[in-house]
Amino acid sequence: MTTGLLNRRQVLVAGAAMLASTALARAHNGTVHVTIEWTNTDPFAHTATVKGGWEVTIPPGQKATHVVTADDTVEYYCRFHPNMKGHIRVVG
Amino acid sequence: MKTLIAAVSAACLMLTAPLAIAADAPSDPEIAHIAYSAGVIDVEAAKLALSKTKNADVKAFAESMQKDHEAVNDMALALVKKLNVTPEDNATSQALAKAGEEKRAELGKLDGSAFDKAYVDNEVAYHKQVNGALETLLIPSAQNAELKSLLETGLKLFQGHQQHAEHVAAGLK
Ligand SMILES: [Cu+2]
Numbered sequence: 714m715t716t717g718l719l720n721r722r723q724v725l726v727a728g729a730a731m732l733a734s735t736a737l738a739r740a741h742n743g744t745v746h747v748t749i750e751w752t753n754t755d756p757f758a759h760t761a762t763v764k765g766g767w768e769v770t771i772p773p774g775q776k777a778t779h780v781v782t783a784d785d786t787v788e789y790y791c792r793f794h795p796n797m798k799g800h801i802r803v804v805g
Numbered sequence: 806m807k808t809l810i811a812a813v814s815a816a817c818l819m820l821t822a823p824l825a826i827a828a829d830a831p832s833d834p835e836i837a838h839i840a841y842s843a844g845v846i847d848v849e850a851a852k853l854a855l856s857k858t859k860n861a862d863v864k865a866f867a868e869s870m871q872k873d874h875e876a877v878n879d880m881a882l883a884l885v886k887k888l889n890v891t892p893e894d895n896a897t898s899q900a901l902a903k904a905g906e907e908k909r910a911e912l913g914k915l916d917g918s919a920f921d922k923a924y925v926d927n928e929v930a931y932h933k934q935v936n937g938a939l940e941t942l943l944i945p946s947a948q949n950a951e952l953k954s955l956l957e958t959g960l961k962l963f964q965g966h967q968q969h970a971e972h973v974a975a976g977l978k
């Protein structure tokens with residue numbers, strides 16, 4: 714059984730850019746023990762939005778998280794600034 | 806004397822004369838004033854949109870414009886204070902302000918979907934114009950590294966705004 718140990722992947726969102734835009738999450742026994750944590754150092758709100766899927770709002774100066782699921786091989790973008798993009802690839 | 810004529814879409818030219826940004830490389834205090842003025846104009850346009858629109862996408866876009874441009878202008882004010890620079894009014898800022906006022910008056914006469922379309926189309930054109938000025942004139946002319954860096958962040962942010970506006974415009978058709 715899972716120990717509940719969460720693997721955190723940090724994504725820095727700063728200067729209206731998503732840095733480290735690739736988050737790699739390894740699937741284990743069909744589950745993914747990874748949480749992505751975005752840190753928004755800008756004074757503007759950003760989002761991580763999957764078209765037709767989930768959306769995480771990252772308020773100015775705050776952090777927001779998303780628990781990766783096994784089917785989360787996705788491209789995401791900021792709904793407010795669609796030139797800010799990232800992707801998640803689940804492998805294993 | 807170098808003259809930069811900002812490209813404005815044909816739709817936008819109907820009532821407003823194209824904005825000519827005449828420029829010998831502007832000084833940092835002038836650049837700060839131009840960037841700040843450009844932000845104020847978009848905040849004013851956003852406020853007008855929020856008072857008029859019933860469309861959820863247009864409303865969300867306008868809210869984002871108001872918040873983002875106010876935030877960037879706060880950053881600009883904090884920076885000029887830190888650098889002990891007083892922004893200087895200049896012909897470009899004045900031309901921007903005048904064009905902004907005229908556009909606002911024009912938009913103010915429209916309602917409903919006609920307003921939404923005109924507002925969003927103008928936001929696309931306006932961000933294109935401001936981004937062009939940032940890329941070709943303001944960023945290359947900026948002497949202070951921190952000012953240059955703030956303008957570069959602004960450019961990325963406003964390029965995002967332009968794309969957002971294009972998405973909203975596509976949804977209105
Ligand atoms: Cu954003």
